[in-house]
Amino acid sequence: MPITHYQSTSLILEQEEEKLYFKIIDQRLLPHKLEYVTIQNTEACIYAIKEMVVRGAPLIGIVGALGLVIGIWEQKELTAAQIWVNHNAPLIENIRPTAINLRWSVQSILDVVKNEKNWENYRQAALRTILHLIEQEEKRCFQIGKWGLELIKKIAAQKSGEPVQILTHCNAGALACLKWGTATAPIYMAYQNNIPIHVWVSETRPKNQGYLTAWELTQARIPHTVIVDNAAGYLIQEGKVDVVLVGSDRVTRNGDVANKIGTYLKALAAKAHGIPFYVALPSSTFDFTLKDGKQIPIETRREQEVTHIVGLYEGETCQVQLTESLAYNPAFDITPSHLVTALITERGICQPTSESIAALFPEYFENPLHNFILKL
């Protein structure tokens, strides 16, 4: 009988004898099919992140670190493990360049295991650390939800019973994290608190992660409507949006926000109409080593994501573009801090400024190469 170390909808971590493995939802098949794949080794883990079987900054952080831990467990003694880790940790950290969570979670494991001089302690420390990271990431999302709920309550108070109209982008939901999600946590909590809400879901070409959000909201019975990304400006212009609420892949010391391509356009529209633009993020999404967003590497993905669209039903894909035309596929953009109303973190809400971020996270701000184990 396998031992279950952790279980949520997004992730199941099991051990059978000396072998660790985990199961994750293949998000490429959603929303048409809820199917788990079992990740048995580090190579499969790297593939899953690269091919977006899993996506979402917090989740890829956890899954990358899991890839490290199950790889460690495959080694049979300390020296082999140390050599293997030295070689593979940098590979895992760099599977995808924009989301910072991957680096922090891997570094957190490394920081703990480096002090272990005994094989059994080494591998147990690795396992214990990933379980801590998972537990912490869940708690962070829960706290984000609580802080964000207060913001939604304030808006609701001015709407005299009309639904609070929330515009989101991409999927910063439970699928992108473990539970609750980041941008969706306040939405779920508002719904549970009987605050009338309606979510505008931007489909988020090229990979259409908006449909993952629509799927999540459908499961939770939260009223929502899908729009094409182009429609966001018009909705805001027409007063149909009270608040924009998104997640993030990396936030720098000054409050600049890297997030899924198209976020920046929504931030510009929100600013033009005086609508609040909130970014929800766990502290694991901050990059305290970077001064501003110009330093964030932006991933370019393959053309095929633009030229072909994957449909709702299995195996259904459409080529939408002529093969004679080129395509270009940057995956993220930077929303400069002056367009961000506030950051919603597990420790509370702060302004997108160095001062405000430093006040909330003084120890990380002063020690940019911190690890997240410190917070346990």
Place this chain on the structure above:
Amino acid sequence: MPITHYQSTSLILEQEEEKLYFKIIDQRLLPHKLEYVTIQNTEACIYAIKEMVVRGAPLIGIVGALGLVIGIWEQKELTAAQIWVNHNAPLIENIRPTAINLRWSVQSILDVVKNEKNWENYRQAALRTILHLIEQEEKRCFQIGKWGLELIKKIAAQKSGEPVQILTHCNAGALACLKWGTATAPIYMAYQNNIPIHVWVSETRPKNQGYLTAWELTQARIPHTVIVDNAAGYLIQEGKVDVVLVGSDRVTRNGDVANKIGTYLKALAAKAHGIPFYVALPSSTFDFTLKDGKQIPIETRREQEVTHIVGLYEGETCQVQLTESLAYNPAFDITPSHLVTALITERGICQPTSESIAALFPEYFENPLHNFILKL
């Protein structure tokens, strides 16, 4: 043998004995297939406009008026024709609400035929007028190209041989007009004048008219790259765009611009980075009866355009959205004049202000219910 009254790639108008009919490209099949459909009666014409067999403000203006003219020719005498026109002209004018060209072209026909008291003269006047309108619309696009070319030349002069990077949205090309197009006319002319250019083509969900632009540019061998609509802000942010150049469906007295949904977001990004944002339009796209863009009706189209994507190959469609989720599909947005650098018209380039528009089009500005026959 039929008489050919007019022939271009977009439109062929023929007469066989007493019957008028025309052939148009079924743009729903492009870019995978170049196929003409023959429009024999007014009902087929209304269907073609409603279902976007033809699209593009100038072209639907012409095709709507053609629907009126071929309907007139089906009547056999003056009184029947007058009764038929009274009933059908308003229907045709309102097939699609946002593009103003439809109204002007129909009104132009009505203004001429109302003075004819003899059946033969009546129907010949209708035919003569539509041919005039077509000729004028072509000339307008040609002139827009010449004026726009000067703007591109100025940008090229500062690029020391590097390509001028032009971002466009939707299709304001020859397909949307008769020849040259509006936004594409300066592009075609720049290319013919050996000015190095590269066009960023925004795919323009939900209907992906960007792929029509990509198809046109492929035919003309003009370098171009397709992006998803979300990527426009990032490209501008990264300095990869020198100028944004779009068409329009309606421009009001103060220079507010209705155009395909998503245009507004590009205008916001252009403004934020000091990139010029030009709108190319023939005078038939002005609505001198409206003070500003708030008065322009915005068409909402069916959800299926959002939930399903039509692929490149015949019969290939993808359902991308869960049927449990709602969708909302506004087809246009308003770019306020303060975001528009200038309007490129057949008479020259003007500021998006009442004063500047009035200076270029004094007779229409003073007589908002003008018809376009006056210009012949």
